[in-house]
Amino acid sequence: MEDALSWGSILARIAAQLLPVWVGLIAVFALSIQFKRRLGLYGRIFDSPVGMTGFGLVMFWVFTALFADWIITHDPLAQLSGMKNIVPGSPLADPVEGAYPYYLLGGDHLARDVFSRVVMGAREVLKIAPAATVVAFMVGITLGLPAGYLGGKLDSSLSFLSNLVLAFPVILLFYLLVTPEIRVTGIPIVLAALLFIFPVIFLTILFNSRFFTNPPKRNLYVGLTLLFGLWAYSGLAFNADPLGVWSMDPNMLNVFVSVVFVNSPGVFRIVRGMVMDIKTRDYVAAGQTRGEGPWYIMLWEILPNARGPLIVDFCLRIGYTTILLGTLGFFGLGVTPESPDWGSTINYGRRLLAIAPHPAVVPAVALMSLVLGLNLLADGLREESMKD
Amino acid sequence: MLSFVLRRIGVMILTAFALTFIVFYMTNLPPNLEKLAKSEASVRMDDAAVASWLEENGHTGPVLMRYGEWLGALPGWTRTNEDGKITGRCIIEGQDPATAPSHCGILQGNWGYSTVFKAPVTEVLARSLGATGWLMLWVMIVMVPSSLLLGVLSGMREGSRTDRVLSTFAITTTATPEYVSGVILIALLASATAGISPILAEAGWIEGKTLFPGTATSAMEDITFWNFFLPVMTIALYGIGYIARMTRASMTEVMTQQYIRTARLKGVSFREVVMKHALRNALIAPFTVIMLQFPWLLNGVVIVETLFNYKGFGWTLVQAAGNNDIDTLLACSVVAVFVVLVTQLISDIGYVFLNPRIRLA
Numbered sequence: 001m002e003d004a005l006s007w008g009s010i011l012a013r014i015a016a017q018l019l020p021v022w023v024g025l026i027a028v029f030a031l032s033i034q035f036k037r038r039l040g041l042y043g044r045i046f047d048s049p050v051g052m053t054g055f056g057l058v059m060f061w062v063f064t065a066l067f068a069d070w071i072i073t074h075d076p077l078a079q080l081s082g083m084k085n086i087v088p089g090s091p092l093a094d095p096v097e098g099a100y101p102y103y104l105l106g107g108d109h110l111a112r113d114v115f116s117r118v119v120m121g122a123r124e125v126l127k128i129a130p131a132a133t134v135v136a137f138m139v140g141i142t143l144g145l146p147a148g149y150l151g152g153k154l155d156s157s158l159s160f161l162s163n164l165v166l167a168f169p170v171i172l173l174f175y176l177l178v179t180p181e182i183r184v185t186g187i188p189i190v191l192a193a194l195l196f197i198f199p200v201i202f203l204t205i206l207f208n209s210r211f212f213t214n215p216p217k218r219n220l221y222v223g224l225t226l227l228f229g230l231w232a233y234s235g236l237a238f239n240a241d242p243l244g245v246w247s248m249d250p251n252m253l254n255v256f257v258s259v260v261f262v263n264s265p266g267v268f269r270i271v272r273g274m275v276m277d278i279k280t281r282d283y284v285a286a287g288q289t290r291g292e293g294p295w296y297i298m299l300w301e302i303l304p305n306a307r308g309p310l311i312v313d314f315c316l317r318i319g320y321t322t323i324l325l326g327t328l329g330f331f332g333l334g335v336t337p338e339s340p341d342w343g344s345t346i347n348y349g350r351r352l353l354a355i356a357p358h359p360a361v362v363p364a365v366a367l368m369s370l371v372l373g374l375n376l377l378a379d380g381l382r383e384e385s386m387k388d
Numbered sequence: 389m390l391s392f393v394l395r396r397i398g399v400m401i402l403t404a405f406a407l408t409f410i411v412f413y414m415t416n417l418p419p420n421l422e423k424l425a426k427s428e429a430s431v432r433m434d435d436a437a438v439a440s441w442l443e444e445n446g447h448t449g450p451v452l453m454r455y456g457e458w459l460g461a462l463p464g465w466t467r468t469n470e471d472g473k474i475t476g477r478c479i480i481e482g483q484d485p486a487t488a489p490s491h492c493g494i495l496q497g498n499w500g501y502s503t504v505f506k507a508p509v510t511e512v513l514a515r516s517l518g519a520t521g522w523l524m525l526w527v528m529i530v531m532v533p534s535s536l537l538l539g540v541l542s543g544m545r546e547g548s549r550t551d552r553v554l555s556t557f558a559i560t561t562t563a564t565p566e567y568v569s570g571v572i573l574i575a576l577l578a579s580a581t582a583g584i585s586p587i588l589a590e591a592g593w594i595e596g597k598t599l600f601p602g603t604a605t606s607a608m609e610d611i612t613f614w615n616f617f618l619p620v621m622t623i624a625l626y627g628i629g630y631i632a633r634m635t636r637a638s639m640t641e642v643m644t645q646q647y648i649r650t651a652r653l654k655g656v657s658f659r660e661v662v663m664k665h666a667l668r669n670a671l672i673a674p675f676t677v678i679m680l681q682f683p684w685l686l687n688g689v690v691i692v693e694t695l696f697n698y699k700g701f702g703w704t705l706v707q708a709a710g711n712n713d714i715d716t717l718l719a720c721s722v723v724a725v726f727v728v729l730v731t732q733l734i735s736d737i738g739y740v741f742l743n744p745r746i747r748l749a
Binding site: 160163164166167168169170171172175176177181182184185187319323326327330331343346347349350353354355356357358360361364365367368371372374375376379 | 399402403406407410411414415417418419420423559560562563564565567568570571572574575578579580581582583598602683686687690691694695702705706709710712717720721724725728729732
């Protein structure tokens with residue numbers, strides 16, 4: 001039997017394993033820095049060291065998730081004998097021909113490779129967090145714009161509803177919303193039907209208000225939006241896609257919908273506040289005098305001028321969503337026991353912290369670095385967008 | 389001012405009713421009731437037996453009516469069995485039905501019976517809230533002064549090296565949720581195989597195997613520095629970063645104001661300017677932030693109490709939710725909602741008192 005690896009060679013081997021990620025990172029950074037003057041706000045991230053660090057951390061995890069199949073050293077679900085709770089850098093107890101000879105970051109309580117599970121876990125997180133945040137933003141924007149712009153009864157009732165959700169302790173809400181029993185009642189599907197229609201509404205109004213003076217173009221854009229939007233909608237919310245392209249595992253739908261539901265009131269509040277501020281500006285008054293419709297003013301005059309804070313909040317909110325997903329995993333809600341996602345890995349690892357800390361610490365550090373990257377990126381973006 | 393407070397309280401009560409009704413509705417969904425029936429009576433019941441058990445225990449009928457009964461606004465259910473025995477929500481086993489009160493909900497002080505802890509909910513709640521109270525007290529004692537200090541120090545001179553270092557620290561802690569920092573702290577300070585404990589133990593500086601214990605169960609009886617340090621730090625760290633960043637933002641804004649420049653120009657020392665002119669104005673914004681942190685602290689409490697096995701409010705909530713203990717879960721949500729709404733109200737009112745520029749009609 002070979003000796004265990006030292007920390008230096010563990011790190012070297014991990015770095016070698018992550019080769020596709022380094023190549024991707026270098027390519028992105030080289031291209032972006034080369035053309036940063038032509039890339040608008042994105043290019044200006046590379047003027048701020050904070051923003052660049054954050055962007056690097058985020059892209060590191062994005063590439064890790066993308067190339068996960070090449071990076072992993074073992075099947076994340078495979079349980080090899082003799083590797084239970086084994087320390088990082090241990091060689092395989094009975095090496096098989098062709099298998100990677102070490103557990104780089106040790107084994108967990110079921111003798112699975114911690115390194116491969118963390119890498120695959122990145123994929124789990126990055127599959128849900130950005131998408132859920134996008135949907136939450138669409139919901140928040142579609143409701144927040146009219147609430148802030150029109151005010152009145154609409155505003156007070158929507159604000160009451162959003163405060164209602166915000167006053168709910170998040171964990172209690174998760175315990176009520178993400179259970180196998182709830183899935184039987186169909187509440188997640190109702191919520192999905194309610195929340196997933198907003199992106200379609202948003203895009204339809206967006207194109208309609210812009211192009212209604214030019215019917216052929218309007219019909220093309222709105223038609224395409226409705227076609228693809230409703231197609232995806234039928235598949236994702238009701239699992240009734242006639243072609244079977246769009247579908248979502250009921251477990252994942254449950255988690256996704258709950259995370260969107262918790263996030264959208266926050267977005268609503270921010271959008272509403274900003275609209276109330278921006279609608280007093282002169283260019284909005286000018287638009288009104290020109291006879292522009294309310295939706296055109298909201299979507300094409302106010303929204304572009306609110307983009308700075310919204311982009312910053314978007315980055316922060318992906319981080320927050322990552323934390324929420326981790327919380328769900330930590331309490332074992334809505335995840336399958338074998339799932340390599342970081343939250344549930346921490347949950348299983350924490351029970352053995354006193355004897356074998358690495359199965360919990362590795363995903364913990366991974367989650368922290370991703371959220372930190374997003375926060376730093378948001379900080380850099382905020383700094384740069386203030387310079388306008 | 390008075391009408392503002394009254395209106396806020398009105399909205400608050402409406403919110404409380406809406407939220408408790410949502411929790412009531414969700415916990416009383418048919419699949420949850422079925423699970424309750426099976427765990428209370430027998431796992432092997434068929435559908436008919438479950439239905440009759442639910443019927444006998446008053447879990448049938450319109451959900452609004454049952455909510456009213458739980459609240460104590462409507463009279464509790466009664467029914468006569470085939471053998472002529474009268475049972476009911478307000479009738480305790482063996483009590484004469486004639487002497488039992490007609491209403492028994494939380495308004496009458498009857499919070500129900502916990503099926504997990506086998507005790508009245510009020511008892512369970514009082515014990516767990518007491519435990520969490522101590523935790524929160526120490527979190528506040530650690531969190532508030534240190535975060536304000538950090539924020540003021542880094543906001544005092546924007547862009548200085550102190551500012552950069554402290555801001556990095558703050559942003560790192562806000563990126564570390566409790567279940568991550570807790571795990572890292574335990575691995576560093578309370579693990580027999582990793583972190584600093586093995587080194588200390590080898591050098592003979594500590595008696596046991598680890599510097600800190602990995603659980604806080606012993607703190608239920610006797611709180612010491614050693615068993616309370618890790619849970620308190622885990623919750624406080626997350627909040628420190630957030631509040632410090634808010635304080636910093638508010639402090640930097642105040643430091644650019646005209647009156648600060650005037651004070652500097654007339655020769656007041658920097659120390660005096662910060663202490664006398666800037667500090668009070670800079671602390672208005674963090675006050676609301678600290679108050680609005682409570683809902684988030686509640687989250688932290690649930691995670692930390694689960695992680696450190698400290699049997700407080702959060703632990704009770706998790707146990708109740710995991711086992712569908714309806715009465716306890718409802719009581720927990722009433723408490724949680726109450727805490728959230730009251731802190732919101734206090735933050736609004738406090739904001740007005742602290743900031744003389746805001747006048748409410």
